[in-house]
Amino acid sequence: MQGSEGQQVSKLQMVPVPKFDPESAFGYLVRQVDFGPRAPNTGAHEQCLAYLQQQLTMYADSVRLQRFDVPGYDGVVLHLTNIIAHFNLKSKTRILLTAHWDSRPRADQQPGGPVDKPIPAADDGASGVAVLLEMARGFKESLPPVGVDIILWDGEDYGREGDMNYYCLGSKYWAATKEFSYQPLFAINLDMIGQKGLKIPKEGYSVQYAPDVVDLIWTTAADMAVPQFVDRTSDPIYDDHLQLDNVGIKAVDLIDFDYKYWHTLQDTPDKCSPESLAAVGHVLLQVIYRSLNTYPYFRYER
Numbered sequence: 001m002q003g004s005e006g007q008q009v010s011k012l013q014m015v016p017v018p019k020f021d022p023e024s025a026f027g028y029l030v031r032q033v034d035f036g037p038r039a040p041n042t043g044a045h046e047q048c049l050a051y052l053q054q055q056l057t058m059y060a061d062s063v064r065l066q067r068f069d070v071p072g073y074d075g076v077v078l079h080l081t082n083i084i085a086h087f088n089l090k091s092k093t094r095i096l097l098t099a100h101w102d103s104r105p106r107a108d109q110q111p112g113g114p115v116d117k118p119i120p121a122a123d124d125g126a127s128g129v130a131v132l133l134e135m136a137r138g139f140k141e142s143l144p145p146v147g148v149d150i151i152l153w154d155g156e157d158y159g160r161e162g163d164m165n166y167y168c169l170g171s172k173y174w175a176a177t178k179e180f181s182y183q184p185l186f187a188i189n190l191d192m193i194g195q196k197g198l199k200i201p202k203e204g205y206s207v208q209y210a211p212d213v214v215d216l217i218w219t220t221a222a223d224m225a226v227p228q229f230v231d232r233t234s235d236p237i238y239d240d241h242l243q244l245d246n247v248g249i250k251a252v253d254l255i256d257f258d259y260k261y262w263h264t265l266q267d268t269p270d271k272c273s274p275e276s277l278a279a280v281g282h283v284l285l286q287v288i289y290r291s292l293n294t295y296p297y298f299r300y301e302r
């Protein structure tokens with residue numbers, strides 16, 4: 001592999017990246033869950049939105065809220081908001097990082113039968129956001145060599161089981177209204193990456209639509225000997241990344257779907273760990289900070 005100056009870049013050569021503090025990341029997870037379930041049209045949803053906006057405003061070059069209303073079930077109008085933050089605005093070469101911040105409004109996988117109550121969504125929601133907040137803190141400390149955009153999706157987990165039209169509402173709205181000129185190199189979506197004993201396989205649609213980006217991430221994880229990224233392809237999962245693929249953005253979904261507490265009231269912080277969040281954060285920081293000189297096929301004019 002050739003470096004930017006034509007010298008050989010060692011497979012194991014790491015570039016300096018900002019510190020990713022596992023405990024700080026875990027604190028972001030707990031803080032979100034402490035608001036209560038962030039199901040649409042609830043007070044906890046509104047309060048958490050204000051918190052996330054305020055946190056990102058501390059770290060990003062700019063933050064904006066994309067507010068939109070969509071029809072939900074039973075005549076309800078959902079008031080939803082995507083939170084969009086930009087880092088290193090001067091760079092034309094951009095990488096998009098995303099996660100959903102909403103909580104599922106019902107516990108349809110509850111052992112003993114479905115319960116019509118929103119879930120705490122520690123892993124299925126707060127974990128991805130927590131990693132992105134901790135990375136954002138790092139971007140402020142040391143500006144990434146490429147532009148980075150973070151979008152926190154709303155309304156990902158609203159749909160009733162099997163009713164895909166009502167899933168991924170935030171990413172669908174964003175994709176439908178995307179500016180034509182916005183074309184990041186690739187996108188990485190984080191979902192359910194906080195559980196203890198995390199194991200992230202290569203998600204099926206990611207392998208199909210963004211094989212080179214999957215390769216970039218898993219090669220980096222292997223270089224760093226991060227065991228949470230396992231060399232196995234999983235079934236395809238319908239998630240926010242597909243909405244990006246639909247508008248021509250190569251997207252990878254990092255997800256460990258094998259989670260005992262999925263869509264239950266037991267999806268709480270004690271099932272998650274700082275180490276799992278840090279495994280993802282460390283690999284993604286390395287991907288971003290060395291993307292320009294280690295992987296020639298991702299090198300673009302700045």
Ligand SMILES: [Zn+2]
Binds near residue numbers: 263
């Ligand atoms: Zn979910």
